[in-house]
Amino acid sequence: MADHVLTPEEIIKNGSIVFEKTKLMTDNELSYCPGCGHGVAHRLTMEVIDELGLEEKTIGVAPVGCSVLAYEFMNVDMQEAAHGRAPALATGIKRVYPDKTVFTYQGDGDLAAIGTAETLHACNRGENITIIFINNGIYGMTGGQMAPTTLPGMKSSTSPYGRDVHMMGYPLKMTELVAMLPGTVYVTRQAVHTPVLVRKAKKAIRKAFELQQENKGTTFVEIVSNCNSGWKMSPEDANKWLDENMLKYYPLGDIKKP
Amino acid sequence: MEEVKLMKGNEAVAEAAIRAGVDAYFGYPITPQSEVIEYLMMERPYQRTGMVVLQAESELAAINMVYGAAACGKKVMTSSSSPGISLKQEGISYMAGAELPCLIVDVVRGGPGLGTIQPSQADYFQMVKGGGHGDYKLIVLAPSTVQEMADFVDLAFELAFKYRNPAVILSDGVIGQMMEKVVLPPQKTRLTDEEVDEKYGSWATTGKKNGRERNIITSLELKSERQEAHNHHLQAKYKEITNKEVRYEAINTEDADYLIVAYGSSARISQKAIQMAAKKGYKVGLIRPITLWPFPTDIINKLADQVKGILSVEMSAGQMVEDVRLAVNGKVKVEHYGRFGGMVHSPDEVLEALENKIIKG
Amino acid sequence: MTEELIIAGFGGQGVLSMGKILAYSGIMEDKEVSWMPSYGPEMRGGTANVSVIISDERISSPVLRDFDTAIILNQQSMDKFEKSVHPGGLLLYDPNGIIHPPTRKDINIYTIEGALEASKLKSPKTFNMIVLGAFLKLKPIVKMENVHKGLLKSLPERHHHMIPMNEEAIKVGQEKVKEVQTV
Numbered sequence: 066m067a068d069h070v071l072t073p074e075e076i077i078k079n080g081s082i083v084f085e086k087t088k089l090m091t092d093n094e095l096s097y098c099p100g101c102g103h104g105v106a107h108r109l110t111m112e113v114i115d116e117l118g119l120e121e122k123t124i125g126v127a128p129v130g131c132s133v134l135a136y137e138f139m140n141v142d143m144q145e146a147a148h149g150r151a152p153a154l155a156t157g158i159k160r161v162y163p164d165k166t167v168f169t170y171q172g173d174g175d176l177a178a179i180g181t182a183e184t185l186h187a188c189n190r191g192e193n194i195t196i197i198f199i200n201n202g203i204y205g206m207t208g209g210q211m212a213p214t215t216l217p218g219m220k221s222s223t224s225p226y227g228r229d230v231h232m233m234g235y236p237l238k239m240t241e242l243v244a245m246l247p248g249t250v251y252v253t254r255q256a257v258h259t260p261v262l263v264r265k266a267k268k269a270i271r272k273a274f275e276l277q278q279e280n281k282g283t284t285f286v287e288i289v290s291n292c293n294s295g296w297k298m299s300p301e302d303a304n305k306w307l308d309e310n311m312l313k314y315y316p317l318g319d320i321k322k323p
Numbered sequence: 324m325e326e327v328k329l330m331k332g333n334e335a336v337a338e339a340a341i342r343a344g345v346d347a348y349f350g351y352p353i354t355p356q357s358e359v360i361e362y363l364m365m366e367r368p369y370q371r372t373g374m375v376v377l378q379a380e381s382e383l384a385a386i387n388m389v390y391g392a393a394a395c396g397k398k399v400m401t402s403s404s405s406p407g408i409s410l411k412q413e414g415i416s417y418m419a420g421a422e423l424p425c426l427i428v429d430v431v432r433g434g435p436g437l438g439t440i441q442p443s444q445a446d447y448f449q450m451v452k453g454g455g456h457g458d459y460k461l462i463v464l465a466p467s468t469v470q471e472m473a474d475f476v477d478l479a480f481e482l483a484f485k486y487r488n489p490a491v492i493l494s495d496g497v498i499g500q501m502m503e504k505v506v507l508p509p510q511k512t513r514l515t516d517e518e519v520d521e522k523y524g525s526w527a528t529t530g531k532k533n534g535r536e537r538n539i540i541t542s543l544e545l546k547s548e549r550q551e552a553h554n555h556h557l558q559a560k561y562k563e564i565t566n567k568e569v570r571y572e573a574i575n576t577e578d579a580d581y582l583i584v585a586y587g588s589s590a591r592i593s594q595k596a597i598q599m600a601a602k603k604g605y606k607v608g609l610i611r612p613i614t615l616w617p618f619p620t621d622i623i624n625k626l627a628d629q630v631k632g633i634l635s636v637e638m639s640a641g642q643m644v645e646d647v648r649l650a651v652n653g654k655v656k657v658e659h660y661g662r663f664g665g666m667v668h669s670p671d672e673v674l675e676a677l678e679n680k681i682i683k684g
Numbered sequence: 685m686t687e688e689l690i691i692a693g694f695g696g697q698g699v700l701s702m703g704k705i706l707a708y709s710g711i712m713e714d715k716e717v718s719w720m721p722s723y724g725p726e727m728r729g730g731t732a733n734v735s736v737i738i739s740d741e742r743i744s745s746p747v748l749r750d751f752d753t754a755i756i757l758n759q760q761s762m763d764k765f766e767k768s769v770h771p772g773g774l775l776l777y778d779p780n781g782i783i784h785p786p787t788r789k790d791i792n793i794y795t796i797e798g799a800l801e802a803s804k805l806k807s808p809k810t811f812n813m814i815v816l817g818a819f820l821k822l823k824p825i826v827k828m829e830n831v832h833k834g835l836l837k838s839l840p841e842r843h844h845h846m847i848p849m850n851e852e853a854i855k856v857g858q859e860k861v862k863e864v865q866t867v
Contacts, residue, residue: 140531140537141531143528144391147414147417153379153384160375497747667747671749
């Protein structure tokens, strides 16, 4: 029996299913590195849209960055934006379809560098959209360059000796910034590298989409994530580093609640 | 109901947009076209027809709002002037790639850089040849009257949706700022969400309803073979537009000995020059391209067999003249004339140039 | 009939609105019209001008170098546009603030004391209508009934109560226009 490979049928016996593939995730193979937080963040977003019954009225906007192909995985109507412009696209969508559910899914380079103006102004107008912001402190897709959120002293391919804040500026806390704007209604920072945090993050995403249904203003969920490839660590070490370093600078919790 | 009014070109575009049943306008103020958004804000079309009007934080945001709303199958437009159009080029290239219909109005001013706020036609290259990256074409309409500023709104949307391609009204500070009599079209009703879904639900992101597959609007295709195939599809579409959609006006060309090619306000100025030339005994015809892309190549090529010389008149250092020369293909002499950098040539100056460069030259 | 004119003066003198009322009056008379302003920041306190064309035929160029009539309301505009009047054409100006009066001998020249008459009417805003009245006396290219309709169309409704005052000013202009020279 040592050579016997279990068939799916043998694995999935009646009553043994503890987790099913998320209905609103496509069958396309995820393009993310093993251990990356994007897959979980995608899944949570799609689970919430499914559970809230929003599948038929949701339009999502994908960014430029690692999640540029988010539309390949999220099984709802999707648009692909130019780098940083997702909140502008979402504004255009929501303004012509005020009754639809609109979200953007953006990384830190997209949202906090090239798209800062679009992000701040969409939040300041109080667009009734949900912004999911993945912060892993680095440009993953282009090969590990410094991001606006890269920590002081942190190495990247464009800060090979560590981020020198006198030369390169300080990490930008966009989430705290947008919380100051009267247009935002719910602003929170979450993480997805432990089961407990995943459950909390899902609650936060759910709350954001629920508030969007009430047209109360912009909802903004930051997810502090890892980038084991860009950080040049094993997935396990990356999660540990995230806990010890990222969360000190980017503390978790709700920053603004309705 | 039709209505006769005295309006600026910029106001006529705005009013025509409301009447054409446009769903949304996103823009950012810039001289000499700020009257477009000012007029819309004053008219409150969101009360008249439900049309959305929003002042964006930048031209970049405005064109991307257009992208988002256009990808929903809605009739969406923006307007700007030259430096603002330079900023919008990113979004325009993405929209051409994603095949999104929309209307972009450019009321051209002098450049380069911040340039001047005075009229110019030096955006020919950036609109007709494509100011953004990649192999793409925009359908470019060039109004020469305030009436055409109004009329071309509906035409632009008709073409944009027919071919799923951005369309442009390429105007200038003269046409935008001047007032003329304009007959406004009757009000069209905006499509309901259900009608949009029915007409454009096959491609637009309207929400994945009734078991249809999800729609994706993107200009990205990482596999080069597929990106090349997409480009072939675009080129085939451009060829069809070139074959079917050329528009121009021919004035006094039947027995002309000389020809002027000019569009927009330069065509108006040249028309006066032609009248003055007739008094001096010169038979001069005018071809006024109404579509700058597709360009009226065939008629110019045909007239090159008949005339002794051609003057291309535009308020630039010579941009459209390149297309005129390509059309003529060396058959006769083609010269350029134009004031630029915000200066507007007078009919007298055009006539002088015609005499010096073509008739005597 | 085609009348090509330029009205030039300071921003704030009502140059553009005078042109607009004239253009609207032309429309009321079923004529073709064009109104082409100078535009931009120079309008605020600086010089402003507008070319107006009223014609029985389709108007070709809205941009002109020379005009049938120049209505000139400050010295800068006199310096710029005196030379732009066709030989035999009309130059109408308000002598208030004009240090160097026109010197051409080949054009018809008239004056209207617009600023003075407006102050007599205790209504400085009627200045442009007084000048318009003077012009229409010299070149009655539109009927007064159509000027009335033009005023109705070009003024927002909240200003319609000022139309009688404006028409009074037009009459004053028609009475007070003075000949300097005719050719």
